Amino acid sequence: MNDVARHAGVGLKTVSRVVNGEPRVSPAMLKKVLTAIEELGFRPHEGARVLRRGRTACVGLVLGDVADPFYSVLTRAVERTARANGHLLFTASSEEDPEQERQLVQALCAGRVDGVIIVPTGGDHSYLAPDVAAGISVVFVDRPVQGIDADVVLSANVDGARQGVAHLIQQGHRRIGYLGDAEKIFTAVEREQGYRRALADAGLPYDPALVARGRADPEFVHAGLQRMLDGPEPATAVFTGNNRTTVAVLRELAARGDRRTALVGFDDFELADLLEPGVTVVAQDAAVLGRSAADLLFQRLGGDRSQAHTIEIPTRLIPRGSGEIPPATA
Amino acid sequence: MNDVARHAGVGLKTVSRVVNGEPRVSPAMLKKVLTAIEELGFRPHEGARVLRRGRTACVGLVLGDVADPFYSVLTRAVERTARANGHLLFTASSEEDPEQERQLVQALCAGRVDGVIIVPTGGDHSYLAPDVAAGISVVFVDRPVQGIDADVVLSANVDGARQGVAHLIQQGHRRIGYLGDAEKIFTAVEREQGYRRALADAGLPYDPALVARGRADPEFVHAGLQRMLDGPEPATAVFTGNNRTTVAVLRELAARGDRRTALVGFDDFELADLLEPGVTVVAQDAAVLGRSAADLLFQRLGGDRSQAHTIEIPTRLIPRGSGEIPPATA
DNA sequence: CTGAAAGCGCTTACAG
DNA sequence: CTGAAAGCGCTTACAG
Numbered sequence: 135m136n137d138v139a140r141h142a143g144v145g146l147k148t149v150s151r152v153v154n155g156e157p158r159v160s161p162a163m164l165k166k167v168l169t170a171i172e173e174l175g176f177r178p179h180e181g182a183r184v185l186r187r188g189r190t191a192c193v194g195l196v197l198g199d200v201a202d203p204f205y206s207v208l209t210r211a212v213e214r215t216a217r218a219n220g221h222l223l224f225t226a227s228s229e230e231d232p233e234q235e236r237q238l239v240q241a242l243c244a245g246r247v248d249g250v251i252i253v254p255t256g257g258d259h260s261y262l263a264p265d266v267a268a269g270i271s272v273v274f275v276d277r278p279v280q281g282i283d284a285d286v287v288l289s290a291n292v293d294g295a296r297q298g299v300a301h302l303i304q305q306g307h308r309r310i311g312y313l314g315d316a317e318k319i320f321t322a323v324e325r326e327q328g329y330r331r332a333l334a335d336a337g338l339p340y341d342p343a344l345v346a347r348g349r350a351d352p353e354f355v356h357a358g359l360q361r362m363l364d365g366p367e368p369a370t371a372v373f374t375g376n377n378r379t380t381v382a383v384l385r386e387l388a389a390r391g392d393r394r395t396a397l398v399g400f401d402d403f404e405l406a407d408l409l410e411p412g413v414t415v416v417a418q419d420a421a422v423l424g425r426s427a428a429d430l431l432f433q434r435l436g437g438d439r440s441q442a443h444t445i446e447i448p449t450r451l452i453p454r455g456s457g458e459i460p461p462a463t464a
Numbered sequence: 465m466n467d468v469a470r471h472a473g474v475g476l477k478t479v480s481r482v483v484n485g486e487p488r489v490s491p492a493m494l495k496k497v498l499t500a501i502e503e504l505g506f507r508p509h510e511g512a513r514v515l516r517r518g519r520t521a522c523v524g525l526v527l528g529d530v531a532d533p534f535y536s537v538l539t540r541a542v543e544r545t546a547r548a549n550g551h552l553l554f555t556a557s558s559e560e561d562p563e564q565e566r567q568l569v570q571a572l573c574a575g576r577v578d579g580v581i582i583v584p585t586g587g588d589h590s591y592l593a594p595d596v597a598a599g600i601s602v603v604f605v606d607r608p609v610q611g612i613d614a615d616v617v618l619s620a621n622v623d624g625a626r627q628g629v630a631h632l633i634q635q636g637h638r639r640i641g642y643l644g645d646a647e648k649i650f651t652a653v654e655r656e657q658g659y660r661r662a663l664a665d666a667g668l669p670y671d672p673a674l675v676a677r678g679r680a681d682p683e684f685v686h687a688g689l690q691r692m693l694d695g696p697e698p699a700t701a702v703f704t705g706n707n708r709t710t711v712a713v714l715r716e717l718a719a720r721g722d723r724r725t726a727l728v729g730f731d732d733f734e735l736a737d738l739l740e741p742g743v744t745v746v747a748q749d750a751a752v753l754g755r756s757a758a759d760l761l762f763q764r765l766g767g768d769r770s771q772a773h774t775i776e777i778p779t780r781l782i783p784r785g786s787g788e789i790p791p792a793t794a
Numbered sequence: 795c796t797g798a799a800a801g802c803g804c805t806t807a808c809a810g
Numbered sequence: 811c812t813g814a815a816a817g818c819g820c821t822t823a824c825a826g
Contacts (some may be wrong), residue, residue: 223555225553245510409735
């Protein structure tokens with residue numbers, strides 16, 4: 135910029151005015167600066183701007199895994215909103231590791247972003263206090279958080295799961311298995327609670343033998359289903375707590391040649407309607423989740439200092455066939 | 465940092481030394497600074513560091529749509545490599561709009577990143593010359609680029625498509641339709657070329673009536689398939705040029721109740737194996753594409769000034785059933 | 795309408 | 811081992 139000023143034979147400030155499109159620049163000056171910029175191929179340096187202005191025009195998004203379809207849709211929605219607000223987006227995957235999440239969030243908060251949206255891993259998030267005090271806005275999405283008071287956007291996990299399981303009960307099922315994430319993940323706990331509530335509502339007993347919690351890998355699902363389906367009192371239906379588990383269960387059922395066990399999954403996924411039978415799901419709206427979180431963030435960045443909000447996004451039961459299979463023994 | 469120095473009663477430089485873990489700091493000083501940092505909740509400001517050092521420790525990735533499964537897997541691979549090299553990642557979706565891409569890339573290059581990986585939309589990319597001259601490294605992935613000499617990582621599009629179509633010919637098909645992206649997209653042109661080459665290799669005629677190019681939306685696919693399958697000399701098999709088109713074709717075939725038309729798709733997708741029949745695909749390795757591009761980028765950032773490389777990642781034919789359906793009239 | 799000075803928060807030479 | 815000075819590239823008051 136100094137070069138440009140010298141090249142154009144004007145003051146530094148005049149160049150700054152032109153670059154920032156400020157008024158009160160005479161046409162003659164404007165032209166001199168513009169040609170100098172052109173000739174030198176000058177581009178203003180955002181970093182320097184940020185340092186002086188205190189605003190980065192960037193926001194960050196930290197979540198479990200950008201390649202997970204649910205999160206990639208959420209990411210897209212956040213990105214769209216960020217762009218609409220003139221901001222660029224950092225994305226970073228915590229891999230569900232609290233320590234990695236902390237590192238990523240702090241790297242972002244160290245002057246690189248104006249605000250962050252976080253899908254929090256478990257654990258205490260009070261480490262964010264200095265950053266919040268320094269003026270960085272934080273919004274949590276998909277899961278709530280401990281140790282800090284901030285906006286949160288959630289799916290209606292308990293109620294969604296309750297509805298999904300109630301749907302199976304309505305089809306006549308009495309022994310319904312549950313497979314979901316480990317207990318350290320908030321949504322898993324919530325959805326399992328919805329499962330229990332549906333059972334309780336229908337006066338059905340809760341049987342720990344029908345519940346399996348863990349990572350959605352083939353081994354876990356294989357073992358879990360085996361336990362539920364091959365025992366003396368087998369389950370006739372299964373409710374899964376997230377899309378990866380649902381897909382793993384579909385694979386396992388296919389491998390077993392099992393077409394009689396009913397299935398309702400939490401979270402929709404592409405092609406669920408094309409499988410045979412179509413997979414009945416409790417759909418979350420990842421795009422609305424992302425957009426809502428980003429909207430809240432930009433409200434805060436816009437100066438909103440009101441009390442922290444908690445927004446719950448409703449889910450939707452989509453019957454497609456797998457959840458309407460009647461109990462084998464009925 | 466000034467506050468810390470004053471609070472600790474030491475020089476600014478000493479604080480800098482401690483923050484950066486430099487040696488030659490006496491234990492007494494170290495302790496004074498450390499407690500001051502603790503008491504003030506000090507965090508070094510990356511922006512300022514960047515301005516002085518000239519390195520951002522960030523890289524950017526600009527592609528069509530982060531929510532596309534192929535790209536989200538690629539994104540994840542880039543992110544992993546970036547993290548392994550101590551860098552954070554910006555992601556931005558161009559939505560296949562050259563102007564939007566240019567804006568995003570330039571916003572990133574304006575002092576926010578050390579390098580960028582781009583899935584280029586069509587058009588000339590010579591606008592990047594000043595940034596490259598300014599020391600920013602650029603790698604293109606998935607598609608090559610015009611107007612600039614840079615590293616490129618591609619899938620073996622022509623050969624992969626040729627193999628996929630040859631596979632259908634081998635099953636006895638003589639009338640094979642092609643549905644793919646619009647011609648402005650490089651990979652679409654390449655894959656269509658592979659399609660034509662396979663036909664030529666087998667001595668089969670190229671029939672424009674069996675070719676449809678456009679966005680993978682339901683209307684396009686509906687019209688395209690109708691034209692190919694409902695004419696006097698219908699196609700008995702279809703080759704699709706990308707995963708979104710493949711899925712749209714699957715939907716359309718299901719809607720038509722068509723289970724006799726064979727299908728091979730370019731690009732793999734989740735659940736392709738669970739459909740009935742399983743979907744035969746020419747699989748690209750999005751993770752390898754992303755990792756290779758990121759590796760090249762960090763080589764450049766590490767000082768490699770050798771000639772630009774072009775890397776081609778092989779594809780793999782995965783027969784699952786849909787591509788092994790014999791011709792209806794055979 | 796225009797510009798010289800100070801400073802954003804750090805690091806890079808340079809002296810002590 | 812320690813620190814005062816200069817400067818990264820820009821913008822924010824402040825004079826003219």
